[in-house]
Amino acid sequence: MLYSKSTPEQKRIRLRELLASGKVQQFPGAFNPLSARLIEEKGFPGVYISGAVLANDLGLPDIGLTTLTEVATRAGQIARMTELPAIVDADTGFGEPMNVARTVQELENAGLAGCHIEDQVNPKRCGHLDGKAVVDLDTALKRIRAAAEARRDPNFLIMARTDVRAADGLDAAVDRAKALVDAGADAIFPEAMGSLEEFKAIRDAVSVPVLANMTEFGKSRLFTVAELESVGINLVIYPVTLLRSAMGEAERTLDAIQAAGTQEEQVENMLTRARLYELVDYEAYNRFDTGVFNFLVPGQH
Ligand SMILES: C[C@](O)(C(=O)O)[C@H](CC(=O)O)C(=O)O
Numbered sequence: 001m002l003y004s005k006s007t008p009e010q011k012r013i014r015l016r017e018l019l020a021s022g023k024v025q026q027f028p029g030a031f032n033p034l035s036a037r038l039i040e041e042k043g044f045p046g047v048y049i050s051g052a053v054l055a056n057d058l059g060l061p062d063i064g065l066t067t068l069t070e071v072a073t074r075a076g077q078i079a080r081m082t083e084l085p086a087i088v089d090a091d092t093g094f095g096e097p098m099n100v101a102r103t104v105q106e107l108e109n110a111g112l113a114g115c116h117i118e119d120q121v122n123p124k125r126c127g128h129l130d131g132k133a134v135v136d137l138d139t140a141l142k143r144i145r146a147a148a149e150a151r152r153d154p155n156f157l158i159m160a161r162t163d164v165r166a167a168d169g170l171d172a173a174v175d176r177a178k179a180l181v182d183a184g185a186d187a188i189f190p191e192a193m194g195s196l197e198e199f200k201a202i203r204d205a206v207s208v209p210v211l212a213n214m215t216e217f218g219k220s221r222l223f224t225v226a227e228l229e230s231v232g233i234n235l236v237i238y239p240v241t242l243l244r245s246a247m248g249e250a251e252r253t254l255d256a257i258q259a260a261g262t263q264e265e266q267v268e269n270m271l272t273r274a275r276l277y278e279l280v281d282y283e284a285y286n287r288f289d290t291g292v293f294n295f296l297v298p299g300q301h
């Protein structure tokens with residue numbers, strides 16, 4: 001019933017344990033609080049909260065239009081609905097290094113287990129698009145130092161994302177990853193790697209956990225967990241996957257309603273009423289006070 005029983009501090013410890021396990025941890029992207037419940041129920045170890053999804057959900061492109069308040073609020077709503085640790089995409093940190101410091105404290109307050117901060121210039125764009133630009137090394141390091149110094153909980157994970165690979169090539173990305181770790185990054189997110197070998201080059205260069213972004217329609221093939229494990233990846237995200245699936249299904253349903261004049265044929269693909277009620281734990285509210293909530297949960301639909 002209601003929110004997660006685990007505290008943010010416990011979730012952050014859990015995230016540290018997962019990253020130290022030596023196994024690839026799969027974090028699907030939740031597109032709303034309810035989908036985080038589904039991710040947890042399916043047995044995934046953690047939840048990713050994508051900046052692209054948060055922007056697209058508002059009908060906006062992922063070009064740095066969302067504000068810290070919007071991201072912290074929505075990420076907090078997602079994080080509180082699951083016992084799992086949640087990592088949020090903090091884009092470029094929402095401004096100058098001082099703003100990055102505030103971002104980290106707001107995300108701690110919102111109950112997140114960690115965040116990633118990238119080295120793109122503002123306005124940022126999807127890391128798998130062409131024509132990206134990155135800030136100079138000094139600015140990138142200042143962002144990470146500010147983030148690391150601002151956190152109150154030492155277990156809040158500060159992940160540095162570098163977009164340098166697409167801008168200046170792999171060697172430059174390796175150098176920047178090392179420098180970001182020296183500046184205090186707890187983990188590295190090398191964006192838009194072209195191959196497993198490229199992931200391995202980053203892996204070999206740093207001692208902290210490394211993330212692989214398996215976003216669809218991007219720069220790399222969608223590697224399997226076994227492939228990613230073979231090059232020492234610790235964490236894989238599927239950031240926009242559930243939003244794309246859900247919206248794809250929504251489009252098919254709208255087409256079906258128009259074509260057939262009813263949604264009847266699509267019903268078998270839908271989450272049933274009973275399943276939906278299960279996910280929101282309807283029965284627990286029922287038990288809480290049968291005098292007030294004296295309804296019956298329908299069995300089949
Ligand atoms: C991971 C990412 O930053 C996100 O916001 O989810 C995006 C995903 C995408 O646009 O497919 C990215 O820049 O890779």
Ligand SMILES: [Mg+2]
Nearest residue numbers: 050051052089
């Ligand atoms: Mg993003």
